[in-house]
Amino acid sequence: MAFTKRNDDAVSPVIGVILMVAITVIIAAVIASFVFGMAGNIKSSKTVGITLALDKNNNAVATVAGGTDLPTLLLVNYSVNSGSEAVLLEGANLTTGRYNVTQAGSVVGKRVILVGYFNDGTTQTLVDKQF
Structure with missing residues (x-):
């Protein structure tokens, strides 16, 4: 009988790092939009x-x-x-x-x-x- 060793340990840490980087980029973009005034041009509509x-x-x-x-x-x-x-x-x-x-x-x-x-x-x- 031949035994093979499976090593799937590297898959989860790689996906975790990619998700953390993506979340960091999204948060940085939201903060930058407020700092540079991109979100300041939004006007509320009137209710009639x-x-x-x-x-x-x-x-x-x-x-x-x-x-x-x-x-x-x-x-x-x-x-x-x-x-x-x-x-x-x-x-x-x-x-x-x-x-x-x-x-x-x-x-x-x-x-x-x-x-x-x-x-x-x-x-x-x-x-x-x-x-």
Whole structure:
């Protein structure tokens, strides 16, 4: 009978060293991104609940449901098929409710975009809907 000796001891330490090096590189990259300001350009989005639907005449109707950033919303503009913007809602105390996008007429087959302007100078697309 011939006995062979197996030696698998070197496999686990090599894999362990590779994993430790990979984890060290990932941690160094995360720290470097914060130190050099790469993560500083991330802006949080505003929370405003607005939906768009069609009424019986195929006009767009915006329904403002609320949201934590509704009190800071100064203006809501709309555009149809990427045309020029028109004012939908304006005022320092915008409230919940239904608002007709009256100048748009029938929006069937068209794209309607609502853009919000906030009191901190930021703008955000609130709704982008293809009818």
